[in-house]
Amino acid sequence: MTTAEPTLNLNQIRAEFPALNDDCVYLDNAGGSQVLRRVADRVSDYLLTSSVQLGASYAQSQQAGVKVLAARQSVATLINAAHDDEVVMGGSTTSLMFQLTQAILPDIRPGDEIIVTNTDHEANIGGWTRLKTAGAVLKIWEVNPLTLALDLQDLERLLSPRVKWVALTHASNVLGTINPVAQVAAMAHAAGARLCVDAVAYAPHRLVDVQASGADIYAFSFYKVFGPHYAVLWGKRDLLLSLHSLNHFFIGENVIPYKLQPGNVNYELSYGCIGISDYLTCVGTDLGSTGTARQKMQAAFDAFEKHEDALAERLLTYLRSNKAVRIIGVDSTAAGARMPTVSFMVAGQMSEAVVRHMDRFNIGIRFGDFYARRLIDALGLQAQGGVVRVSIAHYNTPEEIDRLVQHLDEFIG
Numbered sequence: 018m019t020t021a022e023p024t025l026n027l028n029q030i031r032a033e034f035p036a037l038n039d040d041c042v043y044l045d046n047a048g049g050s051q052v053l054r055r056v057a058d059r060v061s062d063y064l065l066t067s068s069v070q071l072g073a074s075y076a077q078s079q080q081a082g083v084k085v086l087a088a089r090q091s092v093a094t095l096i097n098a099a100h101d102d103e104v105v106m107g108g109s110t111t112s113l114m115f116q117l118t119q120a121i122l123p124d125i126r127p128g129d130e131i132i133v134t135n136t137d138h139e140a141n142i143g144g145w146t147r148l149k150t151a152g153a154v155l156k157i158w159e160v161n162p163l164t165l166a167l168d169l170q171d172l173e174r175l176l177s178p179r180v181k182w183v184a185l186t187h188a189s190n191v192l193g194t195i196n197p198v199a200q201v202a203a204m205a206h207a208a209g210a211r212l213c214v215d216a217v218a219y220a221p222h223r224l225v226d227v228q229a230s231g232a233d234i235y236a237f238s239f240y241k242v243f244g245p246h247y248a249v250l251w252g253k254r255d256l257l258l259s260l261h262s263l264n265h266f267f268i269g270e271n272v273i274p275y276k277l278q279p280g281n282v283n284y285e286l287s288y289g290c291i292g293i294s295d296y297l298t299c300v301g302t303d304l305g306s307t308g309t310a311r312q313k314m315q316a317a318f319d320a321f322e323k324h325e326d327a328l329a330e331r332l333l334t335y336l337r338s339n340k341a342v343r344i345i346g347v348d349s350t351a352a353g354a355r356m357p358t359v360s361f362m363v364a365g366q367m368s369e370a371v372v373r374h375m376d377r378f379n380i381g382i383r384f385g386d387f388y389a390r391r392l393i394d395a396l397g398l399q400a401q402g403g404v405v406r407v408s409i410a411h412y413n414t415p416e417e418i419d420r421l422v423q424h425l426d427e428f429i430g
């Protein structure tokens with residue numbers, strides 16, 4: 018049973034992240050979050066006690082193997098995978114997406130169609146476009162320039178029996194919008210296509226549930242979720258088994274996830290990731306949850322969401338009030354349909370100038386296209402240097418948002 022009292026103890030939370038002790042206001046969290054001490058401790062522990070090759074018969078090798086397997090199991094719980102061998106890990110979401118599309122390539126026939134959006138980070142577009150070499154036809158699901166949403170009617174029009182894959186982001190790393198992936202999965206499946214979801218901008222803010230998502234492939238990066246520079250790609254077991262191997266010829270086609278992890282996983286970073294689940298479970302326990310590990314994690318994320326929404330609304334309230342500001346995305350958290358990643362432009366100012374002003378006060382935000390280049394181009398925002406993006410994490414404080422707002426107001430007037 019979950020009886021969580023949804024109020025975060027921010028002092029306790031911030032003490033988990035040693036880097037937060039400096040004077041910087043970290044508001045570029047969608048670029049990369051701060052790292053938990055417990056993650057760093059585990060990485061260090063693994064390196065200093067378990068640096069042996071796996072798979073040998075001597076005790077240390079066996080023990081190291083147990084640690085790396087425990088890491089995969091921990092990630093499986095974090096994402097609610099039905100089987101831990103559905104968990105593929107690798108260097109980054111970008112590289113895992115390239116690996117995925119390479120494993121799909123031999124099955125592509127001329128005329129096969131793939132739908133990508135023009136709101137995604139390029140990580141979930143680039144690999145798909147390379148399938149054109151095998152004759153695939155790329156179709157673009159375009160953002161509605163007025164509402165900044167991806168309309169399901171547009172997807173309906175693009176779907177056809179020739180579509181093999183739809184690639185979509187769970188949440189936009191620029192707009193903050195959360196996309197209805199379960200609905201999209203149902204539509205894609207009804208048309209005989211599969212869905213590949215980029216959840217990099219989603220996973221730091223909501224508890225991932227790969228099964229509930231309806232997706233066939235679901236990927237995100239741990240360095241945005243309080244962990245190391247490392248990433249996970251989950252796939253339904255039957256699908257992973259059907260993909261072509263990226264590993265040596267003598268690694269069997271049925272050996273998942275290894276056949277998709279050439280050179281194997283990074284042992285110490287995998288082990289470090291256990292710290293993420295540990296942390297979320299502890300936060301849930303502190304909030305009063307007495308349920309399963311995932312129920313505790315859910316309690317943690319419920320409290321994160323409430324806190325992050327309050328911080329985002331504090332910022333959005335200011336941005337809405339200033340006539341010179343144009344918010345690029347949904348301008349309120351009211352509908353619960355946005356992440357605390359807030360992009361905006363200032364009339365008559367290059368976005369870089371706004372960010373440079375904040376540098377002077379040790380407030381870390383940034384500007385640009387955030388590798389969602391096609392979105393920024395489609396909205397015609399490149400000339401001003403893209404958007405200014407403020408991306409909030411659960412460890413940020415109201416005082417930090419006030420400090421940002423004060424300096425923004427000074428600059429914008």
Ligand SMILES: Cc1ncc(COP(=O)(O)O)c(C=O)c1O
Pocket residue numbers: 047048108109110111112138140141186188189190215216217218237238248
């Ligand atoms: C939405 C989104 N997808 C994918 C990526 C790429 O992740 P990685 O750096 O792990 O390749 C990012 C990185 O910023 C992102 O924001």
